[in-house]
Amino acid sequence: MRLSVVGCGYLGAVHAAAMASIGHEVVGIDVDAVKVAALAEGRAPFFEPGLGEILSEGIASGRLSFTTDMAAAKGAAVHFVGVGTPQQKDGYAADLTYVHAAVDALVPFLSPGDVVAGKSTVPVGTAADLTPRVAATGATLVWNPEFLREGWAVQDTIDPDRLVVGVPAGDEGARAADILRDVYHPAVGKGTPFLVTDLATAELVKVAANAFLATKISFINAMAEIAEVTGADVTQLADAIGHDARIGRRFLGAGIGFGGGCLPKDIRAFSARAEELGRGESVAFLREIDAINMRRRDRAVDLVVQSLGGTVYGKRVAVLGAAFKPHSDDIRDSPALDVAVRLKGLGADVIVTDPEAIDNSRRIHPQLDYTPHRDDAIRDAEAVVVVTEWDEYRKDLTPQHASTLTAGRIIIDGRNCLDATAWRTAGWTYHGMGRP
Ligand SMILES: NC(=O)C1=CN([C@@H]2O[C@H](COP(=O)(O)OP(=O)(O)OC[C@H]3O[C@@H](n4cnc5c(N)ncnc54)[C@H](O)[C@@H]3O)[C@@H](O)[C@H]2O)C=CC1
């Protein structure tokens, strides 16, 4: 099938390449000429495992192309829209400027019978607002939210846990759902749940899923706060409650909390939308989820300050990690960089390292010092702070090796990813997040 994908960022570039990899003929369209140039050469413009391979295969096969020219969308049967929906500059609500601009730019190239499938995460009601503009062309607007995780985006796109498509009522909606079923034929064929809903439900499913994940993380971080004043161990607690299949162990990783381009802005946008709908109290707990999450960053900074005798001023601190999570170069709302910036603000001599995210970090936070080499960061540091659990820090760094690099013997484990006993046995002062 011929497809277009409008917006080729973390979501759209992967979607375009993945759709080509399952046999579709795909054109990716973006306003960012630099990104398009890289993609057109088969180069991933950001770090995402496996993306480079399916991009270059797609380009070589002739089934995948990228352009800045929206006219290239003409003739595609399905047009996916995956442009950004960031937090507004002066508020919590989602900024829908890009979604509106993308749909308006696409409309002149739509033909009767086309399907426009929104993939961006939007406040409930957005699809209803956009429908008249799309319907005027004879095309059908559906909402097909995306659940991929960065770092696993290729796999999650090709083989998702479930597919959700919100469609308008009646035959038009049923036909559009059948077309989406065809688009995703390999996953549907192997029994992946394919849920057809109305538009509002599909929009809500997405924000509800992210709100639930954020709640799970802040729940365990709230337990970490209690563990900190009682001497309990939140990682053992998480293991113990996680054995209950109704609870599950995943997303009970306590530490410096969640960040990224989605969970933080999505729970804020959800709160803002609920307030607009007069139901702010229904999701008032999300404000608390956000507050707990932000407190964990404060806690990590406090641990560094306390462990260095009450001040970090002029002291060298190695920050291991900059990306918001491993297997990604994404630094949007990264807790890791937030901790680094705050320590720098307190006068510490901060040196940041990360296997993939240094270029992005340097662009946004040029005031920090960076090194691509983990050992150079640790060398002569008075305290070492692990804030992104890359294998380079979690698995490969031993206390014995770190001891050869610095006489400082303080490690703050912002992700509870290290073996506390091993570090203490080697003579280090170890601080976890909610672990004694
Ligand atoms: N990053 C992720 O893991 C996931 C993101 N989402 C949602 O997908 C949407 C996109 O997110 P990301 O890909 O992370 O953002 P991004 O910022 O990486 O990519 C957005 C892209 O849209 C392009 N764009 C903006 N206006 C345009 C226009 N008028 N025409 C064509 N292209 C335009 C930008 O140049 C940019 O390349 C957001 O709503 C996000 O919440 C949903 C699930 C996963």
Ligand SMILES: O=C(O)[C@H]1O[C@H](OP(=O)(O)OP(=O)(O)OC[C@H]2O[C@@H](n3ccc(=O)[nH]c3=O)[C@H](O)[C@@H]2O)[C@H](O)[C@@H](O)[C@@H]1O
């Ligand atoms: O809407 C989105 O964009 C996506 O948001 C998240 O995916 P992602 O942001 O890529 O990353 P996650 O793996 O969810 O991690 C988010 C943050 O939570 C943190 N986290 C995660 C798990 C955990 O136990 N503890 C914890 O602090 C991570 O370090 C990271 O900062 C969701 O998991 C995806 O399903 C969703 O599609």
